[in-house]
Amino acid sequence: MIEIRFHGRGGQGAVKGSDLLAMAAFREGKQVQAFPFFGVERRGAPVTAYTRISDDVIRIHCFIYEPDVLVVLDPGLMSAVPLTDGLKPGGTIVINTTLDKSAFPVTGIPDVKIATVDCSSIALRYGLGTPEAPIVNTTILGAVARATGVVSIDSVADAIRERIPNKPDLNAQAARDAYDRLHG
Numbered sequence: 001m002i003e004i005r006f007h008g009r010g011g012q013g014a015v016k017g018s019d020l021l022a023m024a025a026f027r028e029g030k031q032v033q034a035f036p037f038f039g040v041e042r043r044g045a046p047v048t049a050y051t052r053i054s055d056d057v058i059r060i061h062c063f064i065y066e067p068d069v070l071v072v073l074d075p076g077l078m079s080a081v082p083l084t085d086g087l088k089p090g091g092t093i094v095i096n097t098t099l100d101k102s103a104f105p106v107t108g109i110p111d112v113k114i115a116t117v118d119c120s121s122i123a124l125r126y127g128l129g130t131p132e133a134p135i136v137n138t139t140i141l142g143a144v145a146r147a148t149g150v151v152s153i154d155s156v157a158d159a160i161r162e163r164i165p166n167k168p169d170l171n172a173q174a175a176r177d178a179y180d181r182l183h184g
Contacts, residue, residue, distance in 0.1 A: 001054035002150050003064040007083050008073030010045045013137025017071070018049035020163060021141055024155040025053040033058050046081060053150055069148055072096060073119070073136050078104055087112065094147050094182075096120060096136050101184050115147040115184030122177045126170040138164060142175030143182045153179045 004021065008014030015036040022034035033052040050064045066086040075097040077083060084093070090111040095104060096119035106112045119136040129135035138160050145153045156179075157172035164171045 001052055001056070001058065002069065002148070003067045004051040004053070004069040004071060004144070004148075004150075005064050005067040006047075006049040006051070006071045006073065007077050007081070008047050008049075008137070009077070010047050011133060011135075012047070012073045013135050014047045014071075014073055015049045016163075017073070017137035017141055018051045020138065020156070020159045021051050021144060021151065022053070023159040023163060024141070024145075024151040025051075027155045027158060028151060030055060031058050033061070037063060046077060067091065069094065069144070069150075071140060071144055073140060075099065075104075084109060084112075092147055094140065094143050096140055096143075113147070113184065115143060115182050117143045117178050117182045119143065119174075119178055122174050122181070125177075126174040127167065128171060128174060138171040139174040139178045142177065142179035145175075146179045146182045147184065 006014040006018045018034045022032035026032045031054045037048045070093045072095040092113045094115045097116050098118045101114035101116050119139040120134040123134040123136045123139045141156045145156050160172045161168040
């Protein structure tokens, strides 16, 4: 089983991104769970969402405390909250950032793979959100697909086109663009 924890801010689409990743995996015949955790429910507040993907039945139903993968929609959260708490050795962190992965040192967890891509500029190129608030959830799913191999980019694009009512084709293309531009 692969356990994935999404970290974003209200309005970035972390919850929808978690759901879409689960849908993409379900399309590939996998067992899935996707669920959010909300604290203070307001735009800009930290939001956490969870996705489990497995070839077998998933029998646990709790938050993900020891993820295999972290998905960070807002790089400012890397220093604001302890995002890497519980990350498994050999885990993967996918970060929406303009910075190189060397800007995000992780200590105390062996063999962490960090992958970065500027999802914000990709989202803006496709008209997803505004310069002040780009919507990066669909975009970062392409990076997750490439960094982890847990789902194919085709399944991600199909899930996006099926579930995103506004600009589905542009959202799917943004995911493909992030898949191609991933560093790490």
